[in-house]
Amino acid sequence: MGLIKKLPYYSEKIPGGAIVTTVLETVLHQAQAKSLWYLLFGTACCAIELMCTGASRFDFDRLGMFYRATPRQADLIIVAGTITKKMGPRLRRLYDQMAEPRYVIAMGGCTISGGPFYYDSYAVEKGIDHIIPVDIYIPGCPPRPESLLEGCIHLQEKIKKQKLSDWQEK
Amino acid sequence: MSEYLSVLVFIILGIAMVLVTFFLARLIRPHHPYPKKTVNYECAELPIGTSWIQFNNRFYIFALIFVIFDVEVVFLIPWAVAFGRLGLFALVEMAIFILILFFGLFYAWRKGVLKWV
Numbered sequence: 104m105g106l107i108k109k110l111p112y113y114s115e116k117i118p119g120g121a122i123v124t125t126v127l128e129t130v131l132h133q134a135q136a137k138s139l140w141y142l143l144f145g146t147a148c149c150a151i152e153l154m155c156t157g158a159s160r161f162d163f164d165r166l167g168m169f170y171r172a173t174p175r176q177a178d179l180i181i182v183a184g185t186i187t188k189k190m191g192p193r194l195r196r197l198y199d200q201m202a203e204p205r206y207v208i209a210m211g212g213c214t215i216s217g218g219p220f221y222y223d224s225y226a227v228e229k230g231i232d233h234i235i236p237v238d239i240y241i242p243g244c245p246p247r248p249e250s251l252l253e254g255c256i257h258l259q260e261k262i263k264k265q266k267l268s269d270w271q272e273k
Numbered sequence: 274m275s276e277y278l279s280v281l282v283f284i285i286l287g288i289a290m291v292l293v294t295f296f297l298a299r300l301i302r303p304h305h306p307y308p309k310k311t312v313n314y315e316c317a318e319l320p321i322g323t324s325w326i327q328f329n330n331r332f333y334i335f336a337l338i339f340v341i342f343d344v345e346v347v348f349l350i351p352w353a354v355a356f357g358r359l360g361l362f363a364l365v366e367m368a369i370f371i372l373i374l375f376f377g378l379f380y381a382w383r384k385g386v387l388k389w390v
Contacts, residue, residue, distance in 0.1 A: 131301060173314055193317035199309040202302075 128267050135178070135204070136259035137167040142177035144197065147184030149211040149245040156248040166255055174200040179258070180235075181251075185213040185220065186228045198235045206262070208254055209237045212244045219244065334386045341374050 115121050145153055157163045157170060171177045174197050186194055198205065209231055212218025217229035231237060238261060241254040313320040352359070352367055381387065 175314065196309070196312075196319075197317045199307075200312065200314055202310075203305055204303065 124267065128265075129263075131267075132263050132265050136262040139166070139168050139179045139206070139255070139259070139262075140171045140177050141168055141179040141181050142174050142197065142201065143170045143172050144180055145183040146186060146190060147211075147213065149183035149213070152245045152248055152251060153181060153183040153210065156251050161248040161252065163252075163255075166252065166259070168255060174198075175202060177201050178204065179206045179208065181208045181210050182214045182231050183210045183245075185218070186231050186234070187226050188228055189226075191228050191231075191234050194231065195234050206238045206258060207231075207235055208239045208241060208258060210241045210243075210251060210254070211246055212242060215240050215242060331386075331389070334381075338378065338381055338386070341378055345371065345374055 113120075115124060145151075155161060163169070168179075174180070178201075180198060180201065182194065198207070209215055213220065213227065214231045214237075217224070217227050220227035221229060228234065239254045239258045241250050243250050246254075313324055348370065349367070352363060356363065
């Protein structure tokens with residue numbers, strides 16, 4: 104853990120030190136929220152909507168969101184599509200390989216609950232929150248790009264409300 | 274000489290910017306490695322063996338010889354497309370070109386590089 108974790112411990116002892124912490128917290132989380140880079144990860148039809156959102160008509164880039172092809176550089180994994188039982192451990196591995204702080208968006212019905220495969224499928228994971236912690240759920244089958252954009256804006260709001268002490272747990 | 278001073282300043286500033294950025298990133302980033310995270314990224318598969326393997330350097334010769342055919346195709350396709358308008362002259366030209374390339378191939382063949390020992 105870097106200095107950032109220890110800073111509140113030191114700065115709050117000096118008078119007015121809490122202001123330093125608060126300002127730093129705001130600046131850091133603002134920067135973080137405005138440069139969410141997501142992992143290229145799509146397993147089903149939601150990925151088409153994800154691609155559409157990334158393209159020029161909906162323009163993900165105006166939220167500061169940009170795709171990365173490796174989990175090492177990604178802050179966010181948008182799980183776009185059905186996660187089968189066989190894909191589950193791989194999703195977990197990808198999540199593990201991402202650097203903290205990391206966030207997860209569950210996009211579409213399949214990732215929330217199994218979606219259309221809830222009743223009659225032995226092969227589909229009934230919701231990815233069995234595998235990885237999810238920050239934002241976006242319902243839809245598949246959700247339109249507008250919903251995805253709104254979900255990402257909600258995630259940004261969530262990031263801006265973080266405390267420095269939250270960083271270890273993410 | 275004084276013009277080069279600005280170059281020196283730019284070099285120092287350039288190096289300093291990289292160092293300062295790395296230092297700042299070091300201060301604010303969480304550092305939390307664990308075995309599952311540090312495993313090699315292989316598109317979410319578990320890697321088999323180490324990534325520090327050596328390729329047989331004979332692939333190099335094969336890749337080099339592949340270039341013969343590569344170049345040949347690059348020139349043959351536009352030639353074939355425009356062949357109707359070019360006539361006999363182009364045919365002879367292309368025959369000479371292919372002959373030259375095949376000379377290289379025969380040379381490599383005689384040298385025995387096509388044989389995987």
